Amino acid sequence: MERNNNPPPTPEDATKATEEQRELQDKLEHQNEDPEAPAATQSYRQIPDES
Known part of the structure; x- marks a missing residue:
């Protein structure tokens, strides 16, 4: 029994x-x-603390 370990190719547009x-x-x-x-x-460092 032959095994196909190659996954299907990624569609070109799937990464865009x-x-x-x-x-x-x-x-x-x-x-x-x-x-x-x-x-x-x-x-927040440039805004004065008003507390």
Whole structure:
């Protein structure tokens, strides 16, 4: 009995994101950003502690 140990080849497009996937990923990465927020470009170290 012969065994085939070679898995089927990966489809070429399986490793490339579609335009829809890129748009969704971009939305997910930037979902909590507000460009108009005060101190949006400052880190927590640059904002004074008010406690």
